[in-house]
Each structure stands twice: as structure tokens, then as C-alpha cells.
Amino acid sequence: MAFLQSMPKSETIKLREKHVGSACQLFFRSSPLKIVRGIAQFMYDETGERYLDCINNVAHVGHCHPHVVEAGRNQMSLISTNNRYLHDELVILAKRLVKTMPESLSVCFFVNSGSEANDLALRLARVHTNKKDMITLDHAYHGHLTSMIDLSPYKLNLPGGPEKPEWVHVAPVPDVYRGKYTYPRDSQSEEELGNLYAREVGEICKKVKEAKGGVCAFIAESLQSCGGQIIPPDGYLKKVYEYVREANGVCIADEVQVGFGRSGTHMWAFQTQDVVPDIVTMGKPMGNGHPVAAVITTPEIAKSFADTGVEYFNTYGGNPVSCAIANAVLDVIEEERLMERAARVGNHLLSRCESLKHKHRLVGDVRGRGLFVGVELVTDKESRIPATAEAKHVVNRMREERILISRDGPDSNVLKFKPPMVFTTQDADRLVDTLDRVLSELEENTKSVQMKLEVLVSPIREDVGSGDLQLKSSIQQYVKAV
DSSP states (O other): OOOOOSSOHHHHHHHHHHHSOTTSOOTTTTSOOOEEEEEBTEEEETTOOEEEESSOTTSTTOBTOHHHHHHHHHHHTTOOOOTTSOOHHHHHHHHHHHHTSOTTOOEEEEESSHHHHHHHHHHHHHHHHOOOOEEEETTOOOOSSHHHHTTOHHHHTSTTOOOOOTTEEEEOOOOTTTSSSOTTTTOOOHHHHHHHHHHHHHHHHHHHHHHHSOOOEEEEESSBSTTTSBOOOTTHHHHHHHHHHHTTOEEEEEOTTTOTTTTSSOSSGGGGGTOOOSEEEEOGGGGBTBSOEEEEEOHHHHHHHHTTOOOOOOSSTTOHHHHHHHHHHHHHHHHTTHHHHHHHHHHHHHHHHHHHHHHOTTEEEEEESSSOEEEEEEEETTTTEEOHHHHHHHHHHHHHTTEEOEEETTTTOEEEEOOOTTOOHHHHHHHHHHHHHHHHHHHHHHHHHHHHHHHHHHHHHHHHTTTOHHHHHHHHHHHHHO
């Protein structure tokens, strides 16, 4: 059933092209989707076509959850003002969030977005340490504000990206599949790999401390998202936090994309590494699509910030409507036991994706925790060359099958799955069964092209004869590559 719209899709496209900046990302730009409605894990276009949403981690408890919608509607009908007035929704939300945290993290600041939360975390760290030098991970993304672009190699590494500031230090991302240290190529255990990657951060800390007396902070997503669904090896963050604190710095855990139970085993992904950060940032899932976010820190850091005498005020941060919506999201997570569901469905999804690794030559690695899963495509499992073009083809083919996924990582070859937490085992089966079929199609087409090419180059190879072995080898490698 089609949904009534104020204008046809062609007119929507025309107005967007005319009035919206072309730098703004648009999925499937050559043939974009016009999404007009969402229910739970599904989205609908203007014709009524239904798509399974496997990537929208913003709609954390499901698109348009009735309890969340009702909470926002009710509070909006009463009052929406700033947090310089007392309101119960704000203090209730603060109390509920703090209850999920380690005891030392007990002071909240409310903001509007994850980018803004990370920007405030940076301010808190600088005031508390009186230092400026920051450590971030390669391929990391922490937000679109200027201060956060400076800390986001995901953007800095682009050809047109801004120059990295001298106070920003980039450590290797702890990618044990295609990173600086890998398993099993380096014949290291997971713990040893974690120590090797942590030592890279330790070396930065040592140099900065010798030169400037210490670092300001280390910031990292507890599970790296835009960098390619990276799961740090066990023990990595614990060692990193030790190095940073020895250098007089504080540790910031960015939970914007991976918090609120998505890991399945814990409310916050940093807890999977058995660490306690000094500052935690959160956003996206907190309002199920409504702009609300937060920073939670220690009383000591909050006091350093207050002692400057510069009051912190945010017009919309912590307004009653946003807080009512965030409280409703927490209600749903608890009452519908969504963390447990993330563990159960996520384990099923991860297991099904693992089976693809053994079946398809394109699937190099499968990794994840809960409903945070990545499937890395490579052209060759031995060399681990990224299959970027193939990943793009898969995303487009899945869209044709009415399943929405995306790709990420420094080479855009990692298929990423971060669905709403109401995702079911049936949804996971549909996703993997369809992906299995699409990969089979792609591999069969590739094989057919190689066979045809083999027929074409065979006479050339024979003409070359046995004398020029190097040329014959080059021809063979070309056929294989195609």
C-alpha cells in the first residue's frame, strides 16, 4: 500500500539537489530510496515497499516504538524548556544512567548529539589535566564538529581531509585480521596481540610525557564502528588505560554507536574489556532517533570543570521532552529484555555468518559482539586484499532484495550489521540466506568471466612459448585477478 506524500519522488530529488549541500551523504545516490515510514525493524518507501533494516542503530528499540512516541507526545503537550529549571524527567534519567555505570562515574551532562558529547568530553579532559595532546586510533570517527574531525582519522585520511593537528597522535587500530599485528600470520595469541597494539599507545604516551609532561586523553570507541566493525583483542583497553594514566591522562570511552546493550553481554561495550573509563559519551540510540545525548564522568573531573567559573549551558540539552523520550527508551530496553535479545540473536547471526566464511572465497573474516557484526570481503584469503568493488555490488544487490545493509572500513570492504535491537532470529536468517545467495551469484559470475578470459588468452600464452616464463606468469596472474 502506497503512503500519501506531498510530492512525487522525482520532485523530492530535484529539490534536494537544488537546496541541500551535495556533500551531504545520500544512500544509493544514483537511485535513492524515499523512506516515509518505519515500524520496528522495517522501513517503508513511498510505494509501500518494505525493507528489512539491518543498519539503523539509531532506532535502537525499533522504529517508532509506541511507548517512546507516546512519552514524547505527552511531555511535548506539557512543557519543553531548558534545564535551568528543575524537572523530574532530567534527574530521573541521570539517576538511571548512573546506575548502569561503575560507581566512580556519577555525574551527568546532557547534550544533543554524540558529536557534541565527544566535544564536551574533550573540554572536560583538557580542563582536568591542563594538557592538550590527544591519542586517537587510526580509522576512528568521533563526530562532525571541527574539534572531532581533528580526532577522526576516518576523515583525516581522506584525500580531501584536513591536515592532522600536531597535538593529535594516531595509534594503530587493534585490527587482528588486516592490521599491523595479525593472527594467525604473526603466530601470536589474542592476549599477545592486545599487548602489541597497546604498546603502540604506550610509546606515544612515553614520548609525549617526556616532551610535555603528560597527555590529555585517549579516546576510542569501545568497539570501533566506522573503522570496520573492529573488536579489540582481550586485554587491549586495560593495558592502554594503564599507559595513559601513567602519562597523567584520562580515558574516554565513546559509546555513541555501541552502547545501551548492543554488545549483548553488557550495557556498555567498555565493560566487555573490564575497564573503567574516566569519561563516557553516549548518543544515537539514547533517543531512538530523537536528538539527545550525554556525557558521564567522575566527581573529580566535574569539579575541575566547575572550578573554572565558566558555567556550562546548553539550550536544548536535557530539555524535558528529550529526557522523557530517553527514559522511555530505557523502559523498553529493560521491559522487553533487549540486551538479552541482542546476545541471543547476535550469537545466531554471528554463527550463520561464520558458515559463510567456510563456503565463500570472498568472505575473509567474520567478527562481532551481540548485534554488532562485520563481514570482511577479500579477493584472496591468503593475501587478504580488500574486495571493495565486490562489497559495493553486494550492498546494491541486497537493496534489490529489500534488505538494507552498508559497508565501511578504510577500504569500504566490510559489510556491517547494526540493526534495531528488536531484530529476530528469523530476520537474521533472512539476511544471511540472501547474502549467501548474492555471494554465490557474484562468485559464479566472476568464475564465468575468468573462464571466458582464459579462452581468449590461451592462444597468446601458447604463442609466447616456454621461453618467457615471466610473461606467462603475468598473464596467468592477470586472469586470476580478473
